[in-house]
Amino acid sequence: MSTQVPGLSRVVIPRNITVHLGSPNQQAENVTVPFIDYVKNVASSELYPTWPETALRANIYAIVSVALNRIFTEWYRSRGYNFDITNDTRYDQAFVPNRGTFETIDRLVDEIFNDYISRQGQIEPLYAQFCDGRVSQCEGLFQWGTVDLARQGLVPYEMLQYYYGENINLITNAPTVNIEETYPGTPLQLGDNNQYVLLIKMALNAVSVNFPAIPKIYPVDSQFTEGMEEAVRAFQQAFNLPVTGIIDKATWYEIRKIYVSVRNLAELTSKGILVSDIPPDIVTEIEEGEVIPRVQLVQYFLNVLSAYYSSVPAVDIDGILGPQTRTAIIEFQKTMGLENTGIIDEATWNSMYNNILGILRALPPTAVALPALLYPNIVFRQGSEGADVLILQEYLAFISTLVPDIPAVNPDGIFGPETRAAVVAFQNYYGLPVTGAVNEATWNRIVEVYRQLRFGNYRSPGQFPGNEIG
Known part of the structure; x- marks a missing residue:
């Protein structure tokens, strides 16, 4: 797999990607290559190394985003294919097995292979459609057009906004991980004994912390026991799935989705002050050193965002607009491509709220841990x-x-x-x-x-x- 299980909200960079050397339904070889080498290959196949560096960067961001979108959504695997992306440019982007790559492009990819584009308020990497802009036309980025924009002095983010709209973010420094297993291909059931059973057993035990109706499973091993079957039935009952006790594809992905949701927010719990600590007189203007409800809410939002954006630091939820909170606001503004003021202006607030709305709506209420907000x-x-x-x-x-x-x-x-x-x-x-x-x-x-x-x-x-x- 790659970025993560579909429907989850934290994107990471896979170490490898599997490419189908042909159109989706064409019988052709699949090759698995390191993700960074894949990006270098595509960029060297699609771009000219003599282009301005800013144009090359904008194009590489688009290449990375397309690949991550295919993996994040499991576009092909959810349709029964055993690969992540094709090398057919009618569907995806160019990849030429064993081709050489350009030194200039290699250097840039080494720097930004874990940066990608997303819509504001969304986690999913953007399917950043592109074409050359001369021979072929599309509704996305024109590769040759970025050269013209670079000569006009636009930076890569401005080029991406020019083609994909103002409401995009450039997410930087996503972590790279070894890929966890996706659905094993056949249902898991009573009597099975393999690593997939162990993986899902650990996930169910973690989920049961927030869903007490799901019993804990012991021992934690690779054996699908009657106790595990009982836990699977309870999970299916809780999430409106057919109650079979068998882990089919739908159950597998629902377990993984809830598991990662619970895990991502597990530590964002009780930094808030209690209701009994609320001061009797609360001023309405946000001043340094005063306890303000709006500041406390912003601090909670920053902490949630810190679980999804490594660039945004967590803060104390104390309702005081101090240096720590201002620094976190600035880092959020940098991440979202906003003016770095450290002030919650309308654009910053809207971007923050839209991101939080997308995150919290994707999680069950038992996976969300709220402080005591004023x-x-x-x-x-x-x-x-x-x-x-x-x-x-x-x-x-x-x-x-x-x-x-x-x-x-x-x-x-x-x-x-x-x-x-x-x-x-x-x-x-x-x-x-x-x-x-x-x-x-x-x-x-x-x-x-x-x-x-x-x-x-x-x-x-x-x-x-x-x-x-x-």
């Missing part, structure tokens, strides 16, 4: 939208997994009828005035209940001290 001094009601609503929904979504009286919520940042119903149910259940709106008292109670259920000693509502209804 009440943002806004009464939320049906029709409200934005980042604070998204966080409110994440709190409620988790609570609903343990309190059956509270209906499930699909976090999307929009306070619709579904969210209002959950708020009404929460207020009813916990003895608050039933308004369907979230004021400070409701917000703080939601945070308190969430923190106790998520991190405290109380794993069911009936255990809460002072909860007369539960």
Whole structure:
């Protein structure tokens, strides 16, 4: 495999890529080569080493992105093929086995082979379509056109924006890893004994931490036992798959998806301050040294982003806009190609929120660990939208997994009828005035209940001290 299991949200660079030497349905040889050598080969086949360096860089970014997109989405493997990409330029990009490469191109690829293009708010590498722009035309990048743009003084990122639009990011320094196994090709079932069983057994045990209905499997070995069959059935039940106890392709990828989601956010848990620590007077302007709800939310977002972008450092979630937070904001702005101000302006906020929305919506509520975020001094009601609503929904979504009286919520940042119903149910259940709106008292109670259920000693509502209804 490569970047990662489909549907997951952290992209890494594979050490190898398998290329089919022909069109997808043509009988032809498959060759597996190091990913960096593949990029050098394609770049040397597609580009001229005498082009301006900035033009070469822009083209290499596109080449890397196309390859990573094919692997990330498992475009061919999910359709039953046993390769990652073809060398047919009608479908993919040129690759010539055993060809020589150019020194200039080799040097640039060594530097940027683990950088790629993505749409803002998305993790998936962009399928950065390109063509020569002279003999053939396309809706993507014109290779010869980048030469003209380079001579006009554009830098590679500006060239990419010219062809792919303003709403792109250039992700840099993605880590390179040995590839984990993908689906083994045949279903796993009771009695099997192989390394695939061991791999999925470890994943199920990790997932069970966040989904207690899935039993732990012991011993952790390569034997598909009755205990593992029970765990698989529980997983399939939890994720609306056919309950067979057999790991078919759909079950395999769902387990891997949830496993990596849980693993990526496992350490982003409890840096936030508790509700009881909220100062009575909260100012609304963001000043150095003051505890501000908006700053605290930004700090949480930066920590989530740090799990997906190695360039963005994690910070303390203290609500204070200090040097550490400003540095992290600047690194985020650099990563997203924004002006490096260290200030949360509209462009920075929108980019940050869109990225977070894409990450959190892809995860189950039990895989998301929220700090105790301060009440943002806004009464939320049906029709409200934005980042604070998204966080409110994440709190409620988790609570609903343990309190059956509270209906499930699909976090999307929009306070619709579904969210209002959950708020009404929460207020009813916990003895608050039933308004369907979230004021400070409701917000703080939601945070308190969430923190106790998520991190405290109380794993069911009936255990809460002072909860007369539960």
